Amino acid sequence: MPRKKKAGARRKKSKKPKAASAGIMQIAEDELEKKMLKKYGAIVVKFWDGKNKSRGLFLEDVAENHAGDVHFAKVAVSKRKTGRAFKIKTMPTFVMFKKGKEHARLEGKTFYDALDVWTEIHKE
Helix, strand or coil, X not given: CCCCCCCCCCCCCCCCCEECHHHEEECCHHHXXXXXXXXXXXXXXXXXXXXXXXXXXXXXXXXXXXXXXXXXXXXXXXXXXXXXXXXXCCCCEEXXXXXXXXXXXXXXXXXXXXXXXXXXXXXX
16 A cells, blocks of 8 residues: 655755756755865856846856856855855855865956956956
8 A cells, every 4th residue: 555645744855956047056055065166176156135036147148158167056045144154245246166165256246247257267
């Protein structure tokens, strides 16, 4: 006889980041760890408040320009713990990590050209 699922039973969340469009990973705030960032050579993480999704569309274009050289990820920050751990003072904040360590930071409202050039300069 097949087992019945318990009411309110939840599925386990996978630790693997979800792939968003244009190769941009969507990482859950609780799953973001510096250890995880080590497995990517260079990764740019956009820390944002999760609102105004239309403002960040240019990130997809930047990701396409640097495909293969740099990985891109987005993290919607809602907990103070995450903000403190990564020293987020304003949204959005772009942080480039290399081998798990912070390499460069770009804070505040950013335009396509600025992010593209910033990524090009710091990916080496």
